[in-house]
Structures are given as structure tokens and as C-alpha cells.
Amino acid sequence: MTPNDRALEWLSGAKLRPTRQRMALAEALIGDGQHRHVTAESLFEHAKGQGNKVSLATVYNTLRAFCDAGLLQEVTVDGARSYFDTNTHDHPHFYWEDESRLTDAPAEQLRIAQLPQAPEGLEIASVDVVIRLRKKAG
Amino acid sequence: MTPNDRALEWLSGAKLRPTRQRMALAEALIGDGQHRHVTAESLFEHAKGQGNKVSLATVYNTLRAFCDAGLLQEVTVDGARSYFDTNTHDHPHFYWEDESRLTDAPAEQLRIAQLPQAPEGLEIASVDVVIRLRKKAG
DNA sequence: TTAAATGCAAATCTTTTGCACTGGC
């Protein structure tokens, strides 16, 4: 399957119209079938580097639209900016503190034996786990 | 111990000069010995309500200083703003989505049986666990 | 006395919005 096919399928699965800009961003995100973690800024830079004409505002709006459609998951890690993850399953993240980079952590290596109970009348929407990494001392 | 004593001790333990503003904020934070979760804005409003004259910028700078000194822990939850937690031990949080409120979750009810290994040359600085709560459907 | 802390306004950074224009369907 070509990146173009993948992007088209991804968008149509969410009933989003495949405009030029959305296709370009979708290809950058999932064109090779790999999971990715981007910020609005990093995706914008990448698109520009590829010669795609997209405005930063549209990158923001598009990421928001993809999120609302369930195609992406927003991950908040350091207050300053949001990361968007193409892997929408509940899974832990590594946050590389010195590089401000976010990656998936192997979900099968995380085992939560017990979780606090949700207070009366509420339920657990999700459990966000971020494992912060730093250079080993010495 | 009075709130004043507690605040004084808290500040001096971190070698921070007990200025009027810092004392007012410290008292608001740990004066009663309870743990608290505040945003810069909420702490600022609280201080104003108590009749304390502090500028918002100073609240920000002071929270940052408390954090750097290890007196507070910054928790990022929804990208928009930072929460500051007077409980600096590694512990899970509840995030009440409809109220944008952060509270401690009972640490003894969370049991992580296995954690992903840190990649070569890195170590785990901390594990942030945020349990998102929403109103139960129906 | 003097270095640290404060207050204010202005700057910065990320993200959203208003509105006219463009382009899928």
C-alpha cells in the first residue's frame, strides 16, 4: 500500500474530506505505517521541508480535527506544548527529558496490578502513564 | 504549630528568604499541613481574597522558585496550564475532567507490577500517572 | 550595605479565532 493510499483510507475512515493539506499531513503522520509523535510545530516544519504549502494555523486546526475524529491522541507532557500520537491505544510513553522527545514505551512491559478506585459517580476515562527518562548519572 | 511557623520552616528548609509574599503564598499552600494542588491563577486569586498584595508575575516566579527548590512538584495535565502539588512524593493523580481539577489518588491503591526498562544509558527519573475521571454515563 | 526579591508592563510562546477566499463533492 502506498503512503497516499494509507492516508486516503485513514481520512475516509474518519469521514474527513481528503483535501490537499490534510493528505499531506496524513501522509507525514501515517504514510509509512509507523507510529509517530509530533507537535504542531514539528509537523509544520516537516511539511514545509517536503515542499508542502500549509499554514501553521491549518496544522493546528487539522491536528485538532484528527484528534476529535479519534485518529490521533493528544499527550500532554510538559505544559508548554501538546504532542499528538498516531497510536490511539491506551499505552505508556517515554519522555526523553533532555531532547523534549516523546516515544512509545513497550506496553507489554507495563503491568498495573491494581488501580485506585474512581470516586462515587465517576469512571476512569483513561490512565496516562509517562515515564520520564534522563541521562544516567556518571 | 501555626501556619506561620510551618511556612517559615518550609522556606528555611529550602534556604529561601521568607519575604512577605513568599510567606503569604507558603501559608496558603501548606499552612494547615494539608496537601494542595494549585495553578498560578488559583493561588493568585486566593492570595488576593486573603487581602495579600502579590503580583501575578511574582506568583509565577515564586511557584517556579519553590519547584526548583524541591518544595513543589509541577504536574502537567491538559497542556493549557500547570498545576503545582505540595506533595512531592511520586504518587498518582486524579484529574476531574469536567472541573479541570487535580487531586491526589491513593498511592497505596496503585500497584505497578512491572515497568518498561529504560533504554540503554538512561534511567527513569519519575513515572507520572494521571487517572482521568469523567461522569459515569447514564 | 548589598544581593536577592518584587512589581509592573512588555515580550514570548503556543494555540485559537474571525473572516474572506478556495475547492471537494
Add this chain to the structure above:
DNA sequence: GCCAGTGCAAAAGATTTGCATTTAA
């Protein structure tokens, strides 16, 4: 042709910074 999508600039928040003034030690 219609309405969703886009681009741009401007707005909106949250937070930081520069600099003159104040204050704790």
C-alpha cells in the same frame, strides 16, 4: 453551487523577562 476547509493576521491564554524599586540579612 454549497458548505467544509484553508490562509492569514489578529486575538487569546499562560508564562517569562527586563528593569527600576524595595527589602531581608
